[in-house]
Amino acid sequence: MSIKIALAGNPNSGKTTLFNALTGSNQFVGNWPGVTVEKKEGKLKGNKDVTITDLPGIYSLSPYTLEEVVARNYLISERPDAILNIVDGTNIERNLYLSTQLMELGIPVIMAVNMIDVLEKTGDKIHIDKLSKKLGCDVVEISALKGTGIQKAAEKAVALARKKEAGVPVHEFAAEVESAIRSVEDKLGMEVPEEQKRFFAIKLLEKDEKIQKQMKQAPDVAVEINDLEKEFDDDTESIITNERYVYISSIIDECCTKSRKEKLTTS
Numbered sequence: 001m002s003i004k005i006a007l008a009g010n011p012n013s014g015k016t017t018l019f020n021a022l023t024g025s026n027q028f029v030g031n032w033p034g035v036t037v038e039k040k041e042g043k044l045k046g047n048k049d050v051t052i053t054d055l056p057g058i059y060s061l062s063p064y065t066l067e068e069v070v071a072r073n074y075l076i077s078e079r080p081d082a083i084l085n086i087v088d089g090t091n092i093e094r095n096l097y098l099s100t101q102l103m104e105l106g107i108p109v110i111m112a113v114n115m116i117d118v119l120e121k122t123g124d125k126i127h128i129d130k131l132s133k134k135l136g137c138d139v140v141e142i143s144a145l146k147g148t149g150i151q152k153a154a155e156k157a158v159a160l161a162r163k164k165e166a167g168v169p170v171h172e173f174a175a176e177v178e179s180a181i182r183s184v185e186d187k188l189g190m191e192v193p194e195e196q197k198r199f200f201a202i203k204l205l206e207k208d209e210k211i212q213k214q215m216k217q218a219p220d221v222a223v224e225i226n227d228l229e230k231e232f233d234d235d236t237e238s239i240i241t242n243e244r245y246v247y248i249s250s251i252i253d254e255c256c257t258k259s260r261k262e263k264l265t266t267s
């Protein structure tokens, strides 16, 4: 059975290094349909039936850059069997912003925390087991540059893809936001598969026009938007961004420790 794995991550997270290490010379380069954004695909070394698609480097699944739109359209419409989310371990706070969104797509996600060789030098620690629990997905430490852990990451991604079981996001936003999401989810018809409902509901609450246009029958969610904006005295896009950062801060607090050396020099 052939398997599709999407490689997703921020620019400079080491995505190209990992893609090259996983696929070797087994690559095809083209453009994403209709745009001049480079599309790279390759076969996983030693696994002809596993195709890895290198998504453009992005910070978010918002509709503001061509790269973000290309990446999310691929994820929504092509539905890869798994997402291998590479994050730069030296910059984890910023990188997790995308990760929290990838987890909402209803596609199985495995996270590879990269640059572990750098972390070993600085003494900063990421507690992988805690991170895995907080995120509700498997996490593997890698150094794409040195090749450490990449085989394990690939094997886990393939196993996850074969299982076809997406994790359910374990985190909940503030109660009012969750209640608005549930209300919008209930308005989404058969057009949106169950596992994608959370992603679509959040995008509609964020007033994402591209998603509205892509839907055959986008529900009217003005009531949910108005209620939230009144409650939080802010626009819904900022409300949801804030909620993500609250979640990310709690992850950093629980899962990351800075080296003593650094603490002393920065205080």
Ligand code: BGO
Residues within 6 Å of the ligand: 009, 010, 011, 012, 013, 014, 015, 016, 017, 018, 057, 114, 115, 116, 117, 118, 142, 143, 144, 145, 146
């Ligand atoms: C340069 N460890 C270390 N130490 N570095 C890594 C690792 C790792 O595990 N993985 C990647 N890098 P990309 P995107 C560079 O190019 O794969 C490095 O954007 C340099 N170049 O080597 O390109 C990688 O595809 C000059 O670094 O990322 C690259 O996601 C001086 O991270 C950079 C120093 O990796 C980005 C680094 C001329």
